[in-house]
Amino acid sequence: MSDVAAISQLVSKYTALRREIKKVIVGQDEVVEQVLLAIFSGGHALLIGVPGLAKTLLVNTVAEALGLQFKRIQFTPDLMPSDILGSEILDHNREFKFIKGPIFANIVLADEINRTPPKTQAALLEAMQERSVTVAGHNYKLDLPYFVLATQNPIEQEGTYPLPEAQLDRFMFAINLEYPSFAEEVEVVKMTTAGEIQKVSPLFTSEEIIGFQQLIRRIPVADNVVEYAVGLVGKTRPDSASAPDIVRDYIDWGAGPRASQNLILAAKTNAALHGKFSPDIEDVQKTAISILRHRMIKNYKAEAEGLTIEKIIQSLF
Numbered sequence: 001m002s003d004v005a006a007i008s009q010l011v012s013k014y015t016a017l018r019r020e021i022k023k024v025i026v027g028q029d030e031v032v033e034q035v036l037l038a039i040f041s042g043g044h045a046l047l048i049g050v051p052g053l054a055k056t057l058l059v060n061t062v063a064e065a066l067g068l069q070f071k072r073i074q075f076t077p078d079l080m081p082s083d084i085l086g087s088e089i090l091d092h093n094r095e096f097k098f099i100k101g102p103i104f105a106n107i108v109l110a111d112e113i114n115r116t117p118p119k120t121q122a123a124l125l126e127a128m129q130e131r132s133v134t135v136a137g138h139n140y141k142l143d144l145p146y147f148v149l150a151t152q153n154p155i156e157q158e159g160t161y162p163l164p165e166a167q168l169d170r171f172m173f174a175i176n177l178e179y180p181s182f183a184e185e186v187e188v189v190k191m192t193t194a195g196e197i198q199k200v201s202p203l204f205t206s207e208e209i210i211g212f213q214q215l216i217r218r219i220p221v222a223d224n225v226v227e228y229a230v231g232l233v234g235k236t237r238p239d240s241a242s243a244p245d246i247v248r249d250y251i252d253w254g255a256g257p258r259a260s261q262n263l264i265l266a267a268k269t270n271a272a273l274h275g276k277f278s279p280d281i282e283d284v285q286k287t288a289i290s291i292l293r294h295r296m297i298k299n300y301k302a303e304a305e306g307l308t309i310e311k312i313i314q315s316l317f
Contacts, residue, residue: 004277006215010040011275016203020065023198025058026191027184034175034290035062035149041269042213043172043262044128044148046113046163046294053177054188055151059109066209067202068106068145075116081123085133098135103127106143106206110150114160121167124148128170145209165253165297172262173287174294212272219268220278229263229284235316236296246315250302255295262291289313 014036021032031047035058038045047055056072063070073084086101102108103124113121127133128148133140150171152163168174180188191198234242237254247254266287267279276283293309302312 003215003218006212007272007275007277010212010215010272013203013208014040014273017065020200020203021061024061024200025054026187027180028054028058028177031058031175031177032062034173034287035059037266037269037273037287038149038173039066039145039147039209040212040216040273041172041262041265042145043265044150044170045173045175046168046171047149047151047175047177049151049153049177050179051153053179055177056109056111059107059149059151061200062149063107064200064202066107066204068204068206068209069143070107070109071102071105072109072111073102075110075112075114075120077116079116079120081120082135084120084123085127085135088136096136098138098140100140103133104140104142106145107147107149110148112153113150114152114163117161118164121161121163125167125170128167143206145206145213165295168294169256169258171294172266173290175290176293216265216269216272219272221264221268222278222280225267225279225281225284226264228281229267230260232284232288232316233257233260233263233292236292236313244316246312250298250305250307250312251296252299253297255292259291259295263288266291285317288317 017036018032025032035045039062047058049055060070082101084101084103086099086104088096088098091097110124127142127146131142131144131146133142231242233255234240235244236247236251236259237243238248238251240254243254263284264279267283270283270286271277271279289310292313296309296312298307298309
């Protein structure tokens, strides 16, 4: 099949996938779109929102609709790295046998990831970057496709451990979830208090998803689009010559080169999912806020003046 025909097939299957997810998830269109962008780009996503916004249901529904194996890890202060990765035990023959932990799945939901200490958070780093796990000196490859979709609660600061910058940078997207509109909430209440439960049909195979990820990487990008993305990331760094005053005044730390890579990859995916054969600057801008928001650190002046990261990023366009 030619790449042109493959993109047409991707658009058609993506439209059906969105329809399937809508059977269970009311509203949250932007959030669903960004989660799927991360998945088809081969990246991980961090979902940030207050309790009760169906973050877990959303991840579970996406996994079902994609036909992927799903595991959920509830992060708590007493969670140990071995609870995630797995551990070696002595079997009845007095030989060590490795019992795989819940990280061995296609989609792993790291629920309330900032509830556990840094030692346990770090257990995810190798899996997220290398798609492999090392336990007791043995390296185990994870099945592809592989995604970590993590959630964190922005309001409960008691008993939380902020994610280190190195780990935040591993997430392609940081996606903010908002409260539903009045009409959406009415629909949610009607749907969840009735007896009928909607079933989601799997529409993809693992091989198809990997094939579409490879297709997206083959999409050509014009030099001016790459230069725009790299220039945009450069403007987020306060010590850069291209940084505008708003960044110099309000940002302590800007985004690294991984942000530039992610911007181009997400722009390619956004273009492909909408039937375009090459991304443009609008595709970069559409994905920029979710890719940059967790990679920029505001200073106290920005906090005091109530200036949001999103507003600063939009000023860079």
